[in-house]
Amino acid sequence: MARVVLVGNLKQFTGGIAEFDLEAATVRQLFQRLAERYPALGPHLEEGIAVAIDGAIHQDAWLEPIGAASEVHLLPQIGGG
Amino acid sequence: MAEATTAPAKRKLKWVGKRAPRPDGVDKVTGRAKFGADLFMSGQLVGKVLRSTLPHARIKSIDISKALALPGVKAIVTRDDFQDMASEFVPAGEMMINYKDVVRNIMAREKVLYEGHPVAAVAATNAAVARQALKLIKVEYEVLPHVIDVDEAMKPGAPLLHEDMITQGVEPAPTKPSNVAKRVQFAVGDIEAGFKKADVIVEREYHTQPVHQGYIEPHACIASVSEDGQADLWVTTQGHYVVRAHCARLLGWDISKLRVTASEIGGGFGGKTVVYLEPVALALAKKAQRPVKMVMTREEVFRASGPAPGAWVKVKIGATKDGRITAAEATMAYQAGAFQGSPVQMGCMCAFAPYDLENVKTVGFDVVTNRPKVAAYRAPGAPISEYAVECALDELADQLKIDPLDLRLKNAAKEGTRAVYGPKFGPIGMVETLEAAKNHAHYTAKLGPNQGRGVASGFWFNIGGETCASINVNEDGTVSLIIGTPDIGGSRASHAQMTAESLGIDLSKVRTIIADTSMLGYTFLTGGSRATFAGGMAANQAAGDVIKQLCSRAAKIWEIPEDAVAYEDGFVKPAGANAGKFPALSIADIAKKAGKTGGPIVGHAQINAQGAGPSLGTHIVDVEVDKETGRVSVLRYTVIQDAGKAVHPSYVEGQFQGGAVQGIGWALSEEYIYGADGRMQNAGFLDYRMPVASDVPMIDTVIVEVPNPRHPYGVRGIGETPIVPPMAAIANAIGHALGTRLYELPMSPPKVLKAIGQNEAKGQGRGH
Amino acid sequence: MSKHHVTTTINGDPVEYLCEVEQTLLDVLRDDLLMTGSKEGCASGDCGACSVTIDGRLVCSCLVLGVEAEGRRIETIEGMAKGDALHPLQQKFLDHAALQCGVCTPGFLVAAKSLLERNPNPTETEARYWLAGNLCRCTGYDKIIRAVLDAAAEMRRS
Incomplete structure (x- = not known):
């Protein structure tokens, strides 16, 4: 089970819950399971989300593997000038 | 089998790290290089924009009939020529953008929301006719009250820019609309408990003004649309694929119909990541069936293209007597301009990012005002919040009587530190830059009367993103590297260096070409300090693909298994049991026979680069304050920053120096000044005062290299971080010179004089 | 509006052109003579991107009228390298x-x-x-x- 942490405003869509354990082998699976559990969160995972897996930030990387004991943070996508 | 993608950083590097010649250099010192306004097409028309002179008004009607009748006018577009777009957020250069807003920003619909807002555009046979036509367009307005400042815009009863704007991120959702588009919050630990443990607490409020990116080349493009709908756009931009996506979307065209070519780009700094003229020029060109060239004046650049936001930031930091921070809090409101989407979220995430803190909370407000929509500017959002935090830290150090670098070292983030925004850092160079600063001769040099020294650190994430690269192996063994990120300051050179390194060939054999959008797959823009990082990663993978093919061809020629060959320094050699059985084949040998062994050799890579590593920096500055005039002179400046790996040290130093001087401008002289009428009063380089050569000293640099383990050459990306520390470093230096502090940017002579006056009145002047 | 005929020397070459009275030398260089090495950054003499010399004097070509080049000697960036030798x-x-x-x-x-x-x-x-x-x-x-x-x-x- 990966430890999943929602950063910033996302927990507004989960009734205030910011941390939970979830079984997911990839980022896409993680998004699907999160959207199933919290339908209000679903649309906010479509665009503009970065996923940090064990500290390394990934953007738009559905296929990135998530380890069984990984720590995963969902945070706003990062841009730049 | 050869493997080009194993970390070459571990082997001895021949090209990466060299101050190599720049492929586009000669063109740029001879005037040959073609920038946005330098292309001419036969039959081209001149496009000009009619802009609102009012900061806020409802458009009752637009009458173009007289203008259309003027001889030489070939097309006019207004809001009626652009389909309205539904509210839909998509990632753009800096942050999420909403097409509903973009279509309104390129051409006003219901209302004009800032002075400079486009209302109509004309294509005519020459500039004089176009200008005359603009005067003949009659726009009837219902003037509305306007609001320019964030504080005013946030008050109940303030004039509303968008009558349907309900603040996001507030639970329960407000029932009434306001100018606050969004509230964001990031929190770790328990700040109340943290502040209780503090022996000393510093609490301050800071204000900053909008500043423009100040690129010397104004926005420019030339558009051509044929009768069958195939379109070409030549444009100065940081990302021509992004321009293509936005234009196709706004015009409802197939992406394949539009080919966008990036001209040479005369600076961008984030400001050339969005569209202004481009969809308008395409719409005019389609209507007129003639090419249309559009170039902004400098005044238009100031009034209608994105500055960085002005803001206020409240900071509260608590620490124990020995300098360990127990809690930190920041609340900030950023001007978004006329449409939502300021970089306040990034401001919140970066504010305390250089530090290892248990209890942190940042809250941000994204506020719309009757100003041009802000655009990215180098490390968007970060310079403002980090300025406030780094100034407060300096006061904390003063109060604790701890050296400011030691205070930072005591709290510095390291590998494994949990960032305020959640994840744990990989290897980062905060401690290394602080130690380099402490050991630098500058830090202990003697200061004279009325002089002060300041330090500050800075953080930026850096990004990767979608990136393509192709390597064509030519018949003589030279290679063309095709890449999709516009070269804004030497990336052709750094990409060529990494390619030569990966292929083990001479740098002179590599030519870097910037593709137009039809030549390569989608490639995200040059921004976020990603071009050298992500482009290098893609080029390295494309080189790996080339090497694989070279090995396969050699094996076929020798009639031995593919895994019985090895690739080294530009040669394929028989390996293992076959070692020495055949003479090694160079790239040129194999390329010459490519046609006979299966066709040309072309390596590709199409990636979404991940694993960007943050870049941290620490700046030291000495200033002298003229107590009679209030003028602050920067006497000495040192930039120390972690580059991961400097592929081309000269251009890394250049980024450090350029960012520092932009920061000097932000700190001392640059600001948007608005009148009570809601109009900008200083829309020109004479009154919007960017640093000139005589304003600044040499900018000393120290490149720290803590390699990014996720990049084949250890690259982090270095372009943004240098603009983060200067404002605080200079504010702290002025504070030490005067014995009193300023809390507002720019620290221009009137403000400095006022601070001196207050100081002397209080009899607290430390004086020298 | 009739155009003015101007005879001048640019980078050592004799040049003739017709220009409107309000056209700047920068406009003439860029738009009519297609010498785009001189850049327009501000059109107000503040940025220097259009710098040229007239009879050896450094000027912003955005502040000089095209007609003022009559009989003068103009040097631009395009004339700086000699043959293939850079200055x-x-x-x-x-x-x-x-x-x-x-x-x-x-x-x-x-x-x-x-x-x-x-x-x-x-x-x-x-x-x-x-x-x-x-x-x-x-x-x-x-x-x-x-x-x-x-x-x-x-x-x-x-």
Whole structure:
């Protein structure tokens, strides 16, 4: 089970819950399971989300593997000038 | 089998790290290089924009009939020529953008929301006719009250820019609309408990003004649309694929119909990541069936293209007597301009990012005002919040009587530190830059009367993103590297260096070409300090693909298994049991026979680069304050920053120096000044005062290299971080010179004089 | 509106053109003669990207009318290299990485050449003040000043 942490405003869509354990082998699976559990969160995972897996930030990387004991943070996508 | 993608950083590097010649250099010192306004097409028309002179008004009607009748006018577009777009957020250069807003920003619909807002555009046979036509367009307005400042815009009863704007991120959702588009919050630990443990607490409020990116080349493009709908756009931009996506979307065209070519780009700094003229020029060109060239004046650049936001930031930091921070809090409101989407979220995430803190909370407000929509500017959002935090830290150090670098070292983030925004850092160079600063001769040099020294650190994430690269192996063994990120300051050179390194060939054999959008797959823009990082990663993978093919061809020629060959320094050699059985084949040998062994050799890579590593920096500055005039002179400046790996040290130093001087401008002289009428009063380089050569000293640099383990050459990306520390470093230096502090940017002579006056009145002047 | 006929010399070549009375020399150079090396950054004489010399005097070509070139000797960035030999300033700008985006570079080179013609041995301060009419937003000026001083030293040697 990966430890999943929602950063910033996302927990507004989960009734205030910011941390939970979830079984997911990839980022896409993680998004699907999160959207199933919290339908209000679903649309906010479509665009503009970065996923940090064990500290390394990934953007738009559905296929990135998530380890069984990984720590995963969902945070706003990062841009730049 | 050869493997080009194993970390070459571990082997001895021949090209990466060299101050190599720049492929586009000669063109740029001879005037040959073609920038946005330098292309001419036969039959081209001149496009000009009619802009609102009012900061806020409802458009009752637009009458173009007289203008259309003027001889030489070939097309006019207004809001009626652009389909309205539904509210839909998509990632753009800096942050999420909403097409509903973009279509309104390129051409006003219901209302004009800032002075400079486009209302109509004309294509005519020459500039004089176009200008005359603009005067003949009659726009009837219902003037509305306007609001320019964030504080005013946030008050109940303030004039509303968008009558349907309900603040996001507030639970329960407000029932009434306001100018606050969004509230964001990031929190770790328990700040109340943290502040209780503090022996000393510093609490301050800071204000900053909008500043423009100040690129010397104004926005420019030339558009051509044929009768069958195939379109070409030549444009100065940081990302021509992004321009293509936005234009196709706004015009409802197939992406394949539009080919966008990036001209040479005369600076961008984030400001050339969005569209202004481009969809308008395409719409005019389609209507007129003639090419249309559009170039902004400098005044238009100031009034209608994105500055960085002005803001206020409240900071509260608590620490124990020995300098360990127990809690930190920041609340900030950023001007978004006329449409939502300021970089306040990034401001919140970066504010305390250089530090290892248990209890942190940042809250941000994204506020719309009757100003041009802000655009990215180098490390968007970060310079403002980090300025406030780094100034407060300096006061904390003063109060604790701890050296400011030691205070930072005591709290510095390291590998494994949990960032305020959640994840744990990989290897980062905060401690290394602080130690380099402490050991630098500058830090202990003697200061004279009325002089002060300041330090500050800075953080930026850096990004990767979608990136393509192709390597064509030519018949003589030279290679063309095709890449999709516009070269804004030497990336052709750094990409060529990494390619030569990966292929083990001479740098002179590599030519870097910037593709137009039809030549390569989608490639995200040059921004976020990603071009050298992500482009290098893609080029390295494309080189790996080339090497694989070279090995396969050699094996076929020798009639031995593919895994019985090895690739080294530009040669394929028989390996293992076959070692020495055949003479090694160079790239040129194999390329010459490519046609006979299966066709040309072309390596590709199409990636979404991940694993960007943050870049941290620490700046030291000495200033002298003229107590009679209030003028602050920067006497000495040192930039120390972690580059991961400097592929081309000269251009890394250049980024450090350029960012520092932009920061000097932000700190001392640059600001948007608005009148009570809601109009900008200083829309020109004479009154919007960017640093000139005589304003600044040499900018000393120290490149720290803590390699990014996720990049084949250890690259982090270095372009943004240098603009983060200067404002605080200079504010702290002025504070030490005067014995009193300023809390507002720019620290221009009137403000400095006022601070001196207050100081002397209080009899607290430390004086020298 | 009738156009004016102008006879002038640009980079040593005799040139004739017709221009409107309100056209600036920069407009003529860029739009009519297609010499786009001189850039328009502001059109108000503040950025120096359009620097040229007229009879050896450094000017912003955006502040000079096209008709004023009559009978004068104009030098632009396009005339700076001789054949395939770069001017020492051009070479030093490359050696010192004194350009990033490169759009201000032609103006800096023309202005720096004008400085060295008057003062072959400028101090750093003299170079900084002479070039204060040219804006660069990329480099922070450090490498530009170094390149100019280095070119001056080399030109004094030769």
